[in-house]
Amino acid sequence: MHQTSWMTSTILNRLSANAGMLLVRSLWDYCPEHMFIVRVEGPADFVIEAMNPTRQAMLGDEATYTGKRIEQLLPPPLCHGVIANLHRCVECASPIRYEEKGGYLDRDGICQQGHWQTLLVPITNQEGAVTHLFGVSRDMSLLPEQPVGAYSESKEFERRVHERTAELVAANEHLTHLATHDALTDIYNRRYLLELAELELRRASRYEQPLCLMMLDIDHFKKINDIEGHLAGDEALRRVARTILATVRECDLVGRYGGDEFLILMPETTATGAREIAERLRRTMTQTTPLTISIGIASLEPSDHFVVDLIHRADTMLLQAKRNGRNRIECAA
Structure with a gap:
């Protein structure tokens, strides 16, 4: 059983004041998908704050990525595509989905090829500014071949992505309202x-x-x-x-x-x-x-x-x- 490290736990505790992160925290340790949190420093400046145990198994321990920028972790042109999609999510301030292919260095320094399908969800502060991005990725290259006519596992993943996105958005809106409004009168607290x-x-x-x-x-x-x-x-x-x-x-x-x-x-x-x-x-x-x-x-x-x-x-x-x-x-x- 994977356990969230002290540093990752600290990050999640700090971010959990935002409604969407409450749900992330409950899924963080046990979800089989790759999860990560990116801090938005600028239009094309993104810093890794945390990755769940599944992602760590692929890239390495926290010390190898925490506080590093995307371009320090992923080789070009893969990093350029990732940054472009992160920027797109910040600009539209709403969840987006995308696919990417490319090579990366695993935790043993060996170059691996991957094909990922990723969901990005923006995390906003009370002023509505996007401060972090929460990502869920699946490595599609690891999925078995599907027989003709079979229900594609990628379609199942897409369905789950839609459900998860709806849960995150609904939770974020509801808890943000509770945090900013008076419970009795429903005006600002x-x-x-x-x-x-x-x-x-x-x-x-x-x-x-x-x-x-x-x-x-x-x-x-x-x-x-x-x-x-x-x-x-x-x-x-x-x-x-x-x-x-x-x-x-x-x-x-x-x-x-x-x-x-x-x-x-x-x-x-x-x-x-x-x-x-x-x-x-x-x-x-x-x-x-x-x-x-x-x-x-x-x-x-x-x-x-x-x-x-x-x-x-x-x-x-x-x-x-x-x-x-x-x-x-x-x-x-």
Whole structure:
């Protein structure tokens, strides 16, 4: 029984935050196909990070390939074809299949000829950039000759490739959603919203564009929980989230900050525009639900370097709205 080495295990643990890698990890040690992970360093710059035990049996131990570039491991022209296909997978950011033929040096330094059918699956970070490629290869030259009319084993491999690709893509989409969205309201969670907000703040500062942040919460939310129960409180949070999404623009970032507090980041929006959106949201809440909300608004200032600067001012305005009677909007001057 093959066991993943400490170095490969470390790599897989680090990458397992990405959804697709969770499935890879469960298959890594025991799948009879050749598996490998490549780190994307540049348009034509790819570094081997790991290979499964099946691949190691062909090319050698980890020390012979980890951290090396494709051109250091495979001779031309084979390496050129491999690099071209890796680049193609990065460019289209979706799984691809290809075949390649050529010679390579095995773990004993002997030149071997191979014919491989390979599936490449891109692994992306939370910003959608392809950082790694996961590959599954089968050496077709080792398959026995198929009698005429028989079901080709390559067709069976192709079927399995399609199934595996669908599993990887579905798992990646599902777990990425879980990692970035609030489980109760299905809007962005605090961590991911703040990451996106920091990017928007830097962009707005760089191009000197207006930016506003809105913080709101539900009036008398504690009373809802105390009198009607926490299930009613949960439903109130979901109704507010749905109303926000139906009211704000597609470009606005909406997330749950904590408890009954919500944040809305509004790119390219002045204080006047943000107040109009806030008033439309406040009015919609009172007309379509039994709930009311209080809202605080802060605009980007030249001295703001982090999103927390806007959050602090918006929170101050929210507290002022509460003190002034609730169901109202206060905007920082």
